[in-house]
Amino acid sequence: MTMARMAVMTGVRKLDIRSYPVPEPEEGQVLIKIEAAAICGSDQHAFNNPIAYQTALGHEFVGKIVKMGRNAGKSILCYDGEVRLGDRIAVYPWLTCGHCKNCLTYGRGTCTVCDTSFFYGGPVSPMGHEEEGWHSSNPDIYPHFKAGYGEYCILFPGTYVWKLPEGMPAPVAALLDPMAVAMRGIELAQTQCGVKEEALNINTNACIVGAGPIGILAGMILKIMGVSSVTMVDGIATKLEKAKELGVADYIVDFTMHPDRDERTRLINEYTGGGPQLVLQCANTVYAFIDALHYVRRLGTVVEIGNAADYGKTVECNPAALICTKHLRVMGMSANQPGTYDKAFRLLKRYRQYHFDKLFTHTCTLDTLKETLGKMRDPDYIKGVCLFEEK
Numbered sequence: 001m002t003m004a005r006m007a008v009m010t011g012v013r014k015l016d017i018r019s020y021p022v023p024e025p026e027e028g029q030v031l032i033k034i035e036a037a038a039i040c041g042s043d044q045h046a047f048n049n050p051i052a053y054q055t056a057l058g059h060e061f062v063g064k065i066v067k068m069g070r071n072a073g074k075s076i077l078c079y080d081g082e083v084r085l086g087d088r089i090a091v092y093p094w095l096t097c098g099h100c101k102n103c104l105t106y107g108r109g110t111c112t113v114c115d116t117s118f119f120y121g122g123p124v125s126p127m128g129h130e131e132e133g134w135h136s137s138n139p140d141i142y143p144h145f146k147a148g149y150g151e152y153c154i155l156f157p158g159t160y161v162w163k164l165p166e167g168m169p170a171p172v173a174a175l176l177d178p179m180a181v182a183m184r185g186i187e188l189a190q191t192q193c194g195v196k197e198e199a200l201n202i203n204t205n206a207c208i209v210g211a212g213p214i215g216i217l218a219g220m221i222l223k224i225m226g227v228s229s230v231t232m233v234d235g236i237a238t239k240l241e242k243a244k245e246l247g248v249a250d251y252i253v254d255f256t257m258h259p260d261r262d263e264r265t266r267l268i269n270e271y272t273g274g275g276p277q278l279v280l281q282c283a284n285t286v287y288a289f290i291d292a293l294h295y296v297r298r299l300g301t302v303v304e305i306g307n308a309a310d311y312g313k314t315v316e317c318n319p320a321a322l323i324c325t326k327h328l329r330v331m332g333m334s335a336n337q338p339g340t341y342d343k344a345f346r347l348l349k350r351y352r353q354y355h356f357d358k359l360f361t362h363t364c365t366l367d368t369l370k371e372t373l374g375k376m377r378d379p380d381y382i383k384g385v386c387l388f389e390e391k
């Protein structure tokens, strides 16, 4: 029996490297050998907080198909034709049932709505899943390898994947999930806002709150789409500098230099000639949401993307003054879909033209993953990737 290694989170800031037998893919499954797994802020959030049971992590991964179960070419849903042995693929981390009422209503594959979703590389206990059963992220439960921070991963029937074109670096393809999150936020802004003007067009002045990976990727998409300007707000100067260096931010506002919100609003208002039409809130704090409502111009659009890690906190808001009188369109975002991932992946394939991989500030291996997971709050950290060497 071949054994392979995997990272297992066992408690707050505790990560063990364990060996498990490599499973044989069953009917409709494939086994991939992981090449790269990008580190998501949600992994780092999980790493810093208590968990109910030991858990495998890592959902932004890319690997090569090394074994295929019977009929896997038909049961793995690939946007680029049937999968074959040796294909390098990027993976949609959610698996939905396809037949619950929500799947039927919102479409198969729509994440966070299915009653019995499975998520590669993390617990889905908020959705009611228990430690037992194949849904579990507990790696002791067969087939063990169901996450990105391990040498292998089993993909179950119904998983959506994309083939990497020849030469595409694995870390770039591992940006599929965060790129799709940024892409979905932008798609939401593209719909009509109830007035003649669209929120997002070539003359839009956009503002992004939070210069983390999602904020920077959203800025990249907006710049590629050719908006008039992107203003970026954050409290860490090195991140803002990075956003500028990547050509993502035309104007930056460091809130440690301008702690007064009215002052920040005035600066942004001045730069954008009356306030941004679109604000994407990509920071991890509830206060940033209120900031976004202040920054945006009247009849503007705010998309709230970034609050995941701030659960339980509340903030005061005067909806009559901030939302109603300003006639804002305010949207939350967490559900995503394979079609948006496809759009994101097609953009990532243009990596020779746009240097998406510059987002990575840290690389690590399975042995140094724990150290890198702990760097989330470091001023020079934006995004890390765990690399697995070819054997």
Ligand SMILES: [Zn+2]
Residues within 6 Å of the ligand: 040, 041, 042, 059, 060, 177, 178
């Ligand atoms: Zn992610």
Ligand SMILES: [Zn+2]
Residues within 6 Å of the ligand: 096, 097, 098, 099, 100, 101, 102, 103, 113, 114, 115, 116, 117
């Ligand atoms: Zn479902």
